[in-house]
Amino acid sequence: MTGYTNGYMRPNQNIAPHQVDAILERQDNYFTKRSIVHTNDMHGRVMQYDDEGVMGLAKVHTIYDLIKQQSEDVLLVDGGDTFHGTNHVHYTEGQAMVELMNQIGYDAMAAGNHEFNYGYNRLLELSDLADFPILASNVIVDETGEPLVERYSIAELGDKKIGFVGITTEDTPIRTHPSNVEGITFYNDVEIAKREVEAIEDKVDQVVLLTHSGHSVDQTLAEEIEGVDLIIGGHSHTAVEQPFYHDRTFIAQAHEHTKAVGVVNLYYYEDELASMNGQLIRDVNERFEPHPETDKLVQQYVTKVDEALSEVIGSIDTRLEGDREVVRREESNLGNLITDAMRQRTDADVAIMNGGGIRDSIEAGDVTIHDVMNAFPFINLVEAQEMTGDVLVEALEESLSVYPESNGGFLHVSGMNVQYDPEAAPYERITSVEIDGEPLDTTKTYLVGTNDFLAAGGDGYAMFEDQEIVLSTGELLSEILIDYIRSGEEIPDVEGRIVQQ
Structure with missing residues (x-):
């Protein structure tokens, strides 16, 4: 096996059909696969809407469990714009989404611009309710000079430490009402990300930027910052069908509204990261069943909101x-x-x-x-x-x-x-x-x-x-x-x- 300029591993010569099983067995024997499952721009889509291709959170949970069966260790993260977008989350000002994400087992999330739609104090309340860190290293409280939420988090992926650095789009002040962000400042994505990577890279095995800045900005981040292994993005609602290698960094994004769930596989050889691959998973022909416990919780929220709509x-x-x-x-x-x-x-x-x-x-x-x-x-x-x-x-x-x-x-x-x-x-x-x-x-x-x-x-x-x-x-x-x-x-x-x- 050898590495190619697109970052993938491939056989270093043409192979015959009878060699495939041996190569796959060699990959299993010599490489350790770990995975990161990711969503972004869910915009409150807790329910399944088949006519729109929206899977809903119960099927996200099912897919997450499926990946855990296929990979030795798995993390689950989100690229932001999650707590706002439908009446089913507006009714509780985002709490329903937080509780559902807790149920599924998310490990980290980037704050998107629409996370500020209830005001940043509400975001802080939701952060306290979440069993996972909400990250935004470039959002600073003017009065104290301190980050509004956590700058980064470190999660264990097997015996590896993965550092997630959160970045929120710096144009958030024009994408929400000014009163929602009064007293905080959104600093330049690239400058802050570069500083945070330098601060964390010696503490972890891999650095992942968890961004809500858009696909074009993600590519700029890859070009401008050394030491980033992977960027998992959001904001532009881009369907990156498989992680692609851009200036020594893999970049991924999983479309929108739970229409797809992304998975990035990290392959380690002799304890070192050798390559990555992945895909977007969609519910083609309704092959996934909703996770029963999460589906039950979704239906509880839906019933409560539907009753409230009679007000x-x-x-x-x-x-x-x-x-x-x-x-x-x-x-x-x-x-x-x-x-x-x-x-x-x-x-x-x-x-x-x-x-x-x-x-x-x-x-x-x-x-x-x-x-x-x-x-x-x-x-x-x-x-x-x-x-x-x-x-x-x-x-x-x-x-x-x-x-x-x-x-x-x-x-x-x-x-x-x-x-x-x-x-x-x-x-x-x-x-x-x-x-x-x-x-x-x-x-x-x-x-x-x-x-x-x-x-x-x-x-x-x-x-x-x-x-x-x-x-x-x-x-x-x-x-x-x-x-x-x-x-x-x-x-x-x-x-x-x-x-x-």
Whole structure:
């Protein structure tokens, strides 16, 4: 066997079929295999959703147990963005996810940007509840100069000591509400990681960076820092099908939402690390059964949350119109309501919302959390972007380009009034736009409340992809609407925000 430039071990000559068994036996006899199982960007997906390929935590536990049967020693880690993302974890502000991860037996976790969505004090509380360390070496408390959580941890993998250094994306302050991170600073990923590796490398056999910085940053870390054996990442939701060798370091990441579980195998020869390999494991053809104990705990949380969704959050005098044929063609009071809530939450000049994201009406009378979730079921987060007036006009033209046909990209608006000519040619229909009672200035920069789907160019809004995201609240559309209704704010009518000339 010999090492290749991609870091893998291979036979040093072509082999015949009859030699395979002997080679595999030689590998078993001369090499010791140890494994690290990893997840990332689970975003609260505790349940199984077959139509989305989401396995859920009970099947993650099953896969972990399977790897423990195949490898001499195994560790289980997570790359962050785990405690927030669905009502099943929001209800307990992350505690349900921590308890499930304790049940499965996680050994370490990197703090992702969305771990701060409940405020960093809540993250500290969750860290105390966790049976595993939550790591973020580059997040420092301003007042004390000390790390917010643990910088690194050391875990035993058989007779080997593995050092995990945690890194959180330094752009977290623009990916959560500013109040969530007030009083702490996120320092440069590369600089801090380099310092931490130097501090830990003499204490351990292998150094692993457990990062929530994104795949491109992971590659930069590999290029810039010596002494790192493996980077297990998150944040970019990248499906790295097998660990790849980049500048003397292996890099892995396991997609998102428990759609895959990653495994990295470490092979030792004469007590020294010789190579690594691995894969992403998916539940193809439903071959994995949910782990019974973890599945029971998941169902307990789900039942509790579903009961909580019946809570009445307010009362309304009129039906909020969310029917598909309305919200995809014209202004509606529900479209006005959600955009008003978005504009208030982001303190923006205007707000926009695609009609395709509104999935049901809300009837007059008592309103429950369940009613809101039915109307806004998607995992769409509220964000704000800066853009000039000409980009807004381009987007409004896109919104009305196929009228009178139904269009999931039809934009509901708050803070502006739009007039258009339906008889004009597509992309030449906007005749007037006013913002706060003044004509739109095509050269002026406006702050626009939006959702992450639109901000990423969804529904054909490619013009938004290059606009700077200045605020990522980490809050769902449904969450901000629940808060808005609870507050007793006035429910808007159809006010002529979007009218034909």
